[in-house]
Amino acid sequence: MTLENIILEQEKGIATIFIHRPDKLNALNKATIQELHETLALIDNNPDVRVVIITGSGEKAFVAGADIAEFAHFSTEEGEQLAAKGQQLLFDFIENMKTPVIAAINGFALGGGLELAMACHFRIASDNAKMGLPETSLGVIPGYGGTQRLPQLIGKGRAMEMILTAGMIDAETAKNYGLVNQVVPQSELIGFCTGIAQKIMRNSPVAIAKAIEAVNANYTSGVNGFDVEIKNFGACFATDDFKEGTTAFLEKRKAEFTGK
Numbered sequence: 642m643t644l645e646n647i648i649l650e651q652e653k654g655i656a657t658i659f660i661h662r663p664d665k666l667n668a669l670n671k672a673t674i675q676e677l678h679e680t681l682a683l684i685d686n687n688p689d690v691r692v693v694i695i696t697g698s699g700e701k702a703f704v705a706g707a708d709i710a711e712f713a714h715f716s717t718e719e720g721e722q723l724a725a726k727g728q729q730l731l732f733d734f735i736e737n738m739k740t741p742v743i744a745a746i747n748g749f750a751l752g753g754g755l756e757l758a759m760a761c762h763f764r765i766a767s768d769n770a771k772m773g774l775p776e777t778s779l780g781v782i783p784g785y786g787g788t789q790r791l792p793q794l795i796g797k798g799r800a801m802e803m804i805l806t807a808g809m810i811d812a813e814t815a816k817n818y819g820l821v822n823q824v825v826p827q828s829e830l831i832g833f834c835t836g837i838a839q840k841i842m843r844n845s846p847v848a849i850a851k852a853i854e855a856v857n858a859n860y861t862s863g864v865n866g867f868d869v870e871i872k873n874f875g876a877c878f879a880t881d882d883f884k885e886g887t888t889a890f891l892e893k894r895k896a897e898f899t900g901k
Contacts, residue, residue, distance in 0.1 A: 644676055646672055646676050647680065648698065649680060651690065654691040654838075655839075655842075656694070657694045657695075657696065658677070660673065660696070660704055662698075665705070666704075666705035666749065667699070668704065668706050669706070669707050669757065674727055681731075681734065684740060688846070691842045692842060693738075694745050695742060695743070695758075696744075696747055701748045701749065702748040704751075704754025704757055705748075705751050705752075724784035727785050731760070732785045732786045735757075739846075740850075741849060742760075742762050743762065743834050743837060744759075745767075745830050746765065746766040746821065747770065747830055748771070749772075750770060751774070752775055752787075756790070759790040764820065765822055765830065765834050766816070766825075767825065768826055768827060769812070772812075772820065773809035775807040775808075776804075777805060778807035782804070794818075794819055796818075799818055845885075845900070846900035847900055848886075855869050855873050858870070880901060885899070
C-alpha cells in the first residue's frame with residue numbers, strides 16, 4: 642500500500658501515524674481518511690502492534706479540520722454520504738478498534754481534527770494545542786461525530802458552548818474540561834505518549850480489547866454496558882492470558898502475555 646498523506650513508523654510494538662499534509666495543515670480529505678482506514682485495519686489485525694499513536698506532521702497542527710474545498714459545493718445527499726462514509730471508515734472504526742489508539746494533539750485540532758482526536762481512546766495534548774469545532778461559522782455542523790462525542794467527554798453545556806460559538810479552547814482548558822488527559826511541552830509529546838503506550842503493553846492484549854468493548858458499550862444506544870462487562874469478564878477466563886496473568890501473580894513474577 643502506497644501512503645501519500647500519512648507517514649507510518651513502527652517500533653517495539655508501537656505504531657505511530659503522522660498525518661502529513663503540510664501545505665493544508667494536515668486537513669482531512671477523502672483520500673487521507675481512506676489511507677488511515679486501510680492502515681489502521683492492517684494494524685488492528687497485526688499482533689505485533691500493541692498500541693497506536695496518531696499525531697500530525699510538523700509543529701503547527703494535529704489536524705486543522707476537514708478539507709473544505711473538497712465539499713464546498715456538495716448537495717444535501719452528498720453531504721450526508723460524506724459524513725456517513727467518514728464515520729464508518731475512520732471515526733467509528735477507531736473508537737471500536739481492539740488496539741488502543743492515543744491521540745497526540747500537537748497544535749491545532751479543529752473540526753474534523755478534533756473529531757478524530759475524540760474518536761481515539763484518549764488524548765494527550767502539547768502545551769500549544771488549540772481545539773474547537775468551528776463548523777457553525779461555515780454554515781454547517783460537525784459531521785464526523787462531534788455533536789455526540791464532545792458532550793460525552795465534557796458535558797452538554799460546555800459542548801453546546803463550544804459548538805454554538807465555534808470558539809477554540811487552549812490545552813489547559815481542554816484538560817480542565819476532561820477533553821484531554823494530560824498537557825505536556827510539545828518537544829515531549831511523543832515521548833510522553835510512548836511512555837503511556839509502554840505501560841499499556843505490559844498488560845494483556847485480550848483483556849485490553851475486552852475492556853475497550855465494555856467501556857464503549859455504555860455509550861452505544863440500545864446496549865446494556867453492564868451486560869457486556871459481565872460477558873467479557875467471563876470470556877477472559879477462557880484465555881491463555883488469564884491463566885498466565887493469574888499464575889504469574891501467584892508465582893510473584895512478571896506476566897508474559899501472548900494475546901491469546
